[in-house]
Structure formats: C-alpha cells, structure tokens
Amino acid sequence: MNVPAPGLPARVRIHEVGARDGLQNEKTAVPTAVKAEFIHRLAAAGLTTIEATSFVHPKWVPQLADAEQLFPELGDLAGVHLPVLVPNERGLDRALALGATRIAVFGSATETFASRNLNRTVAESLAMFEPVVARAKEGGAHVRGYLSMCFGDPWEGPVPVHQVVRVAKALLDLGCDELSLGDTIGVATPGHVLALLGELGEAGVPTDRIGVHFHDTYGQALSNTLAALGHGVTTVDASAGGLGGCPYAKSATGNLATEDLVWMLDGLGIETGVDLTALTATSAWMAEQLGRPSPSRTVRALSHKE
Amino acid sequence: MNVPAPGLPARVRIHEVGARDGLQNEKTAVPTAVKAEFIHRLAAAGLTTIEATSFVHPKWVPQLADAEQLFPELGDLAGVHLPVLVPNERGLDRALALGATRIAVFGSATETFASRNLNRTVAESLAMFEPVVARAKEGGAHVRGYLSMCFGDPWEGPVPVHQVVRVAKALLDLGCDELSLGDTIGVATPGHVLALLGELGEAGVPTDRIGVHFHDTYGQALSNTLAALGHGVTTVDASAGGLGGCPYAKSATGNLATEDLVWMLDGLGIETGVDLTALTATSAWMAEQLGRPSPSRTVRALSHKE
Incomplete structure (x- = not known):
C-alpha cells in the first residue's frame, strides 16, 4: 500500500x-x-546512478583490477551516470582517458581511518585530493566526495559532529559537487544523523549536496535513512542485494540493501524510478554468481515467494 | 553515541x-x-515484560505444550510481568489456575486470517474472546489484545485502515487494556503506520494503550518503529535474537530483533532498562541451543567482535 508520510521528499x-x-x-x-x-x-531496473568501478592500483583492490576492461563495456548505457572512484591523480588520468564524466574521491572523517586506509593524515589526504578534484572539474566532470567514519570509528569510538563538519566543508571547498556521509561501521542512530545534518546546515552546507550512506551492521540503516529523508536529504546510497560492507566491522552485513530501501520508498509513495521486481531478480542472479544468499531481507522474502 | 531526536518519548x-x-x-x-x-x-538482562508461553491446545502448538510445567518455574521472577496467550476460556482456566495475572488474546483484522488461524469469522472470534476478557478482568488480570494483519494480509492484500480501527475498537470495548498492532507479514511502511495510528487517535483510542508489533520480513521493522515512536507510542514488541516470525511470509526473517531495537533506543537516549550486552549474550546462547545463527544483525555483529 502506498501511503505518504508528512515531511518527506x-x-x-x-x-x-x-x-x-x-x-x-x-x-x-x-x-x-x-x-x-x-x-x-x-x-534496466531503473537505477540512474550506478557507481561502476574504482581506478585504484590493482595491488590494493585486485577485485576491481579490470576497470579498464569493464568501463568501455558500459558505453551503451545512455542517460545513466556511471561514477568511478579515483584515489589520486594517476587514477584520475586512467578514468578520464576512458571518458569518465563522474568521479569520486574517498576521504575519512577520522585520523585513524585516514592513516589505515589512505596511509596519510586527514590534511594530507585533502592535499592529495586537491589536484584530483581541480583537474576533474576542469575536465567538466562531476565530483563526489565520500566521507567515511562520520558517526563512529572502530579505533576512535564516537566521532564528534564538528570534526565531520570540518572535513565535509574542506571537501566542498576543494570543489566537490556532492558529499556522501558514510556510517562505515553502521553504528549511527537517528538522533546522531539529525545532529550531523543540522550542524552541516548551520555551517552553510546545502542539503541538496548531501547524500547519506548507511550500513546495516546493526540493522539501523533504514531508520537512519528515514530520519535523513525527514531532514530533506534526497540522495541515498545503497547496494543491490546488500553487497559489500566494511571489513573492519567484522559482520556479514554491510551496505543498506537497495531493495529494502526501495520497499520503504515505494510504500511511502516516494519516486525512485526503480522497478523492485527487476532489481530483486538482478540481486538474486548476482547472489547465484557469488554462491551465497543475499543479505537483503527483501530479496530473500521476494525470492521465497512462488 | 547517545543523541536524542526531537519528538520521541x-x-x-x-x-x-x-x-x-x-x-x-x-x-x-x-x-x-x-x-x-x-x-x-x-x-536478568532487564526486560520487564516477557511473554512466557501460550495456553493453546497442544494439538495446535505442540512447541508450547509444556506451559503447565514452564509457568511455575518462573514464580521467582519478582517484578517481571509474564503475560501468557490464551485462545479461549479453557486456556484462560489453565492460565488462571497457575496464577497468571496478565493474559493476551490473539485476534485478526482480516476475515481470511481469522478463518485460517482461528477457524472463525472476525465477529465470531470477538464473541469467543468476550467471556475470556470479561472473566480475566473479573479475576484482576491485565488483558492484551493482539491484532494481526493490520497492514497487509497474504490473501487479501493491503488492509484498509478503517477495517483495522473497527476491530481494534471492538477489542478495547471487550475490555482489553492494551492493543498490539501486528504487521504479521512485514509489509508496512512508515506512512501506513502513521495513517493507522492517526485514525485510531481520531476514533478515540489513547496512544498509551497501543503497542506496535513489526516484522522484519522486508527489513522495515525498525523504521516503522521509529515512525510509531514519533507518534507517541511507547510500547514496542520485539523478539530476542529475532526469533520467530510468520510461517505465511515464507522468509527466514520475522520478528523485529530486540537487540536491533535496543541499539536504536540506546543511541537515541531512550530508556528501556535493558542491558544490551547481557541480552546479546542470551540470544547468542539461545542460537546455540537452536543450532543456527540469530537473524538479528546486532547479535551477529556483536558476537563477531573479539
């Protein structure tokens, strides 16, 4: 049943x-x-922004070492945005050479994760992103800035809101068109989400430049998303079938499953353009390729139906 | 991190x-x-209302055929409410004979589920409950009325809000102290939840007599709970470790896991009196007894931590 709720986009x-x-x-x-x-x-299921791959060095992410082979295969997808992650200028060169028009950089709100994931301080990582973002913008590309560990960090614990706001503003100052606020270890709850969004607003960050990226490690991703929607956020990251997650969280469950999100948005009468049946079939097929069931509750429930 | 959100209890x-x-x-x-x-x-983990068993005929629910043996084992639990489900007067007699002071009856908002689960029409089931509730109240017992299929029904599809309100009011008119609104197949979304709660309010049902009972079949239980809390609901049903569910939903996942709920409420600074660590250890222990992992994301994540 399609029943809108007040105050949602x-x-x-x-x-x-x-x-x-x-x-x-x-x-x-x-x-x-x-x-x-x-x-x-x-x-084909109606998703219009599909992050395709990463131009990171194959030594670090061998799973995506085929970016050069994969990206040209997607040239026929008219009207679909295909952002790619680039870690540095070398990655940007590779992406731009293949005609990428949307790129993403991956920053951290905490020093410990910056050190472990990027081998740099937060300031050093921003300095590394600066020419990447500038050159991407010069080339006409749209730039997304991921900000990880926005709520909690496995080594540092709860992350102060003002610290996240400072790095978020720095990413926008570099020229990022959009931010993705990541709850990388899945610990956020709705009050914390609203507090961060509120502080970002106070700091002058427009809500339409903010995306939210919640993990379902503790089952909180969808209620956090609902809180963010109530604040006016209209860009939500999700992963078909709930693929992926953070290796540091030591749990089977990671990203919010796109199907669980679409179930809620469909029920709320919020348009996404996504066909849930086609999407679920896609994730069920992908789960077969990977040889294990999808962690998405919606995929499991719909796949069990006759 | 403990960060309240506006408008929650x-x-x-x-x-x-x-x-x-x-x-x-x-x-x-x-x-x-x-x-x-x-x-x-x-x-011991701090739960103060623990539904203990059901005095239904052992032929129908052999899993709980030991109610007469189990209930007296709990006599030492001072200060903990131990409601028991009773299907009819015979069940009530058995429960009262053992000293039960809280009972629950199990109604349906739809004719098809009433017919399949209770072998009666909705009206006939209410007539069956009438002497049960009356005699329980005479004996000083507190009575909860479960209302299942409040949002969708596997045979009838979406359930009209006014139909749920009608049966809800009938249960209160019989003398039920409290209602539990069940999304038995897990299809509800937050707008539908708010619409039902709003109509119940319009019909004169006080919010403090309403509990919500969401299933996580499509991953929606916690966001629906958040919506209900925003409406002022303060009684939430949940199942330790996410045990149980509805056999008709054909999915591995059913009841909202108490741990996932407590994680959210703890994060929001909402008091429950529950110790999440002790609760998670209990559910991990129970999962071992049952020989399969808990479907609760919080139980899984916390159990994977060193």
Missing part, C-alpha cells in the same frame, strides 16, 4: 554502489562479463 | 515475545528447562 535519487563498493569486498574477483551484465541489469 | 517499554511468539515457530519443541533459563536470562 517526493523523489529520491538512489546512488547504487553494489558494483563498486560491493564487489570490491569479494574474496575473489568477479569476472568482467558478470560485472558488465550486473550493471546493465541494474540500469 | 523518553522511555519505551519493550514487550518481549521471543519465548512465546519465537519458540512457537520452532520445528522441534525446545526443552522446558531451556525455556525457563531463557526467560530468566531475559529478565
């Missing part, structure tokens, strides 16, 4: 991360042809 | 259903001693 743009954030966490690399079919099926 | 009473609603869905009956230990551990 009429339309949400889903930023689909399964093909990149999901598959980069697989133990064994998925064949390029399977990735290409996955992304084509996601587009 | 300061305290929530969790109505723990795992020992009854959870264990009645197990293929093989759990030994009485294990049930008793489970309930004692739930009480």
